[in-house]
Amino acid sequence: MKSQQYLKHIENQWLALEIGNSRLHWALFVGESLKSTCDTEYLPESVIQQLGNSQTNWGVGSGKKGIFSTFLPLPPASYPLPLFIASVVPKQTALWESYPDVRVMTLDQIPLKNIYPTLGIDRALALWGAGMTWGFPMLVIDGGTALTFTAADAEQTLVGGAILPGVGLQFVSLGQKTGQLPQVKMEEITSLPPRFALNTAEAMQSGVIYTLLAGIKDFIEAWLCLFPDGKIAIKGGDRILLLNYLQTLYPEMASSLIVEPNLIFWGMQKIVMATK
Ligand SMILES: Nc1ncnc2c1ncn2[C@@H]1O[C@H](COP(=O)(O)OP(=O)(O)O)[C@@H](O)[C@H]1O
Ligand SMILES: CC(C)(COP(=O)(O)O)[C@@H](O)C(=O)NCCC(=O)O
Numbered sequence: 001m002k003s004q005q006y007l008k009h010i011e012n013q014w015l016a017l018e019i020g021n022s023r024l025h026w027a028l029f030v031g032e033s034l035k036s037t038c039d040t041e042y043l044p045e046s047v048i049q050q051l052g053n054s055q056t057n058w059g060v061g062s063g064k065k066g067i068f069s070t071f072l073p074l075p076p077a078s079y080p081l082p083l084f085i086a087s088v089v090p091k092q093t094a095l096w097e098s099y100p101d102v103r104v105m106t107l108d109q110i111p112l113k114n115i116y117p118t119l120g121i122d123r124a125l126a127l128w129g130a131g132m133t134w135g136f137p138m139l140v141i142d143g144g145t146a147l148t149f150t151a152a153d154a155e156q157t158l159v160g161g162a163i164l165p166g167v168g169l170q171f172v173s174l175g176q177k178t179g180q181l182p183q184v185k186m187e188e189i190t191s192l193p194p195r196f197a198l199n200t201a202e203a204m205q206s207g208v209i210y211t212l213l214a215g216i217k218d219f220i221e222a223w224l225c226l227f228p229d230g231k232i233a234i235k236g237g238d239r240i241l242l243l244n245y246l247q248t249l250y251p252e253m254a255s256s257l258i259v260e261p262n263l264i265f266w267g268m269q270k271i272v273m274a275t276k
């Protein structure tokens with residue numbers, strides 16, 4: 001790659017970080033194109049400090065296995081890369097304050113109307129990303145730590161939404177807040193449980209899954225009643241699990257969903273590129 005071209009390539013690189021309540025979600029952009037994504041656990045403060053140190057090459061092009069050696073498959077670049085953060089975990093956001101080139105996304109940057117001040121930046125960005133990519137009216141379902149519904153009308157005005165414990169959180173609360181219920185592990189759930197279960201683990205799976213799916217169906221029906229031309233997108237770590245079950249129970253509805261894990265990154269891309 002010629003040096004001029006290479007420098008252009010380098011200066012266009014930027015990182016997007018979605019800090020959720022379970023994990024970190026990363027995206028590497030070159031200009032407006034999304035090059036790669038990865039999920040990691042929260043990083044220890046020492047690692048965060050190291051990443052901000054320009055000597056630290058994030059693992060690309062060097063023999064040493066870097067933290068993101070698969071994620072940043074680009075030739076060694078001048079670090080630190082510009083980092084844009086969308087976070088719903090203030091304690092985690094604070095750890096990144098010392099990073100030399102960091103910008104924390106805020107609600108006022110998102111052109112959605114009728115936003116309320118405590119709306120999650122993740123919900124707003126995902127809705128903006130989905131609506132700007134596939135059109136409004138748009139309902140976004142995020143199967144994350146919390147399961148959220150967030151909707152906007154054809155005028156890009158927030159209609160509103162809902163928040164409830166995600167799949168994982170529901171099993172954690174049953175396992176931790178009761179005397180004798182086991183901790184159901186998500187990976188144990190390989191198929192739809194019987195609705196009327198005859199053992200404890202399946203009774204827990206049935207309770208959580210059938211009510212969540214019924215709730216999703218109910219919200220989708222209410223959404224389509226309000227906006228018959230409305231679109232629906234789904235993201236989040238539980239999206240595949242939920243989608244598989246929805247396909248079994250409500251195949252028509254499932255096939256109409258836009259499945260896109262990177263909704264927030266598309267929202268960030270629209271905003272970052274508009275300010276570049
Ligand atoms: N490797 C993983 N680590 C944690 N949660 C995971 C993982 N893979 C899938 N999940 C599921 O994703 C959900 C968390 O969703 P995610 O969108 O990653 O969280 P966040 O709220 O941090 O954005 C959990 O309920 C869990 O069931
Ligand atoms: C509801 C959420 C915790 C979901 O976050 P996540 O499950 O992705 O970690 C987050 O969107 C949030 O902190 N919202 C603030 C309250 C609101 O949106 O009204």
Ligand SMILES: [K+]
Nearest residue numbers: 020142144236
């Ligand atoms: K999320």
